[in-house]
Amino acid sequence: xxxxxxxxxxxxxxxxxxxxxxxxxxxxxxxxxxxxxxxxxxxxxxxxxxxxxxxxxxxxxxxxxxxxxxxxxxxxxxxxxxxxxxxxxxxxxxxxxxxxxxxxxxxxxxxxxxxxxxxxxxxx
Amino acid sequence: xxxxxxxxxxxxxxxxxxxxxxxxxxxxxxxxxxxxxxxxxxxxxxxxxxxxxxxxxxxxxxxxxxxxxxxxxxxxxxxxxxxxxxxxxxxxxxxx
Amino acid sequence: xxxxxxxxxxxxxxxxxxxxxxxxxxxxxxxxxxxxxxxxxxxxxxxxxxxxxxxxxxxxxxxxxxxxxxxxxxxxxxxxxxxxxxxxxxxxxxxxxxxxxxxxxxxxxxxxxxxxxxxxxxxxxxxxxx
Numbered sequence: 083x084x085x086x087x088x089x090x091x092x093x094x095x096x097x098x099x100x101x102x103x104x105x106x107x108x109x110x111x112x113x114x115x116x117x118x119x120x121x122x123x124x125x126x127x128x129x130x131x132x133x134x135x136x137x138x139x140x141x142x143x144x145x146x147x148x149x150x151x152x153x154x155x156x157x158x159x160x161x162x163x164x165x166x167x168x169x170x171x172x173x174x175x176x177x178x179x180x181x182x183x184x185x186x187x188x189x190x191x192x193x194x195x196x197x198x199x200x201x202x203x204x205x206x
Numbered sequence: 207x208x209x210x211x212x213x214x215x216x217x218x219x220x221x222x223x224x225x226x227x228x229x230x231x232x233x234x235x236x237x238x239x240x241x242x243x244x245x246x247x248x249x250x251x252x253x254x255x256x257x258x259x260x261x262x263x264x265x266x267x268x269x270x271x272x273x274x275x276x277x278x279x280x281x282x283x284x285x286x287x288x289x290x291x292x293x294x295x296x297x298x299x300x301x302x
Numbered sequence: 303x304x305x306x307x308x309x310x311x312x313x314x315x316x317x318x319x320x321x322x323x324x325x326x327x328x329x330x331x332x333x334x335x336x337x338x339x340x341x342x343x344x345x346x347x348x349x350x351x352x353x354x355x356x357x358x359x360x361x362x363x364x365x366x367x368x369x370x371x372x373x374x375x376x377x378x379x380x381x382x383x384x385x386x387x388x389x390x391x392x393x394x395x396x397x398x399x400x401x402x403x404x405x406x407x408x409x410x411x412x413x414x415x416x417x418x419x420x421x422x423x424x425x426x427x428x429x430x431x432x
Contacts, residue, residue: 092418097224108343108383115414121422129224169227194230197208197299202421205299205429213317213431239317265324285328292329292426293303302431 091122091163093200096131100149101142106134109206110152117159124163125156126188126196132170135181153183167193207232209295213239213302216252225301226255234291236283237262242272250277263288303334303425308417310343311432313362314355319348322430323365330373337424338376339366340417341409344432346384349377349409363406370408378420381411 094113098105117123127134139150156164166185171177178185188196197203210229216222222244225235235256237245244250245262253260257279264284267273276282283291292298307326311318326336341348353363369375384405385394391405405411421427 092421097221104343111382112414112417116418119415119418121418128228129221170224190227193228194233197228198230201297202427203297203299204421205301211429213321238321266321285324286332288325289329289332289334292305292428293332298426298428300429300431 091124091200092116093124093126093196093203095126095128095203095205096134097129097206099130099133100139101146105206106131106149107147107152109204110149112204112206113161114152114155114159117161123159123161124165124196124200125161126165126167127170127185128167129170130174132166132174132176135164135166135183135185136176137180137182139182150182156183165196207234207295209233209291209298210235211298211300212237212241212244213300215240215243216249217243221301222252225299226253228299229256232259234259234261234295236288236291237280238266238288239263242266242270242276245276245280246272247277250280261287261291304423305329305334305336306338306340306420306424306427307336308340308342308420308427308429309345309348310341311430312344312347313350313353314359315344315347316432318345318430318432319362320360322428323362323369325428325430326369326375336369336373336375338378338416338420339369340420341377341379342383342414342417344387346379346387346389349379349384349389349406351404351406353406367406367408377409378412378416379405379409380414380417382414384411 096109100106113123141148164185165188168187210225214221242262261281261283264282307322309322313319389404392403395403
């Protein structure tokens, strides 16, 4: 297996929407801690995970924190690469203009490379 | 080369679609837990694009009464075989 | 090879812990070392000291403890995920002014940094989720 084009960046895949479960929050925590430990961290929003980026989110009615403030902190942790699966956006009737942060769009043919090239991969 | 694990039935969850889209041409997919419901016809047709690279965990088939109903195209492994697959591949990615 | 497992499912609710324990015993049988198990998300309930399954069901908490005693496997529980769900050791209990503690023996509370480190330093990391 040729690893010449592998990166040592950590890939955190976020596949769950905000509020309905803690997967998104706990996945983001892994990304932030990885970055705090000096690792290069790339985030991939896939499936319902793309809902994490939608504009206009608020905290829950009981004060549940939500994840949108955490997204604004990513740059402070040097997490600059926010990858978004184009197909997941399209399936949900979303476009880049609906998102609260600038992102890099990923096409279907790029997706397998992302998984193959990062070590390690955390899939939340 | 990676081993992907899927523990959801294709009849109830679409996560298998994202798993298939994330797989490289030489990656393996192992069905475990409720994932093994996808090893039976006609549901197994959802995995036609990865013929020869689709595995199912024997213990999870047996406990669900599916061992005799598993499609012939699926390679059945026991947990020792599962460990072997993790030896042969560089990394494991879990889909749930 | 050196293995680490990430367990994210609660015992007796999902199959994740069963699958992980079966995988653990098979990898040891094949001559590998299970050095670390990291419990995250609802997986932290695997460290509940007071879990009392009926006698005809496997005692999953004791199964983890056996791995620790027989293989020296570190049983690491994410402190942030555990405390908010009520799994707390004696030290944290005192620090937060609580009575009693709920973390089973042989498990230790630790940070997510240990998960990152496990992923970097072990040959394989296998995740079992609900």
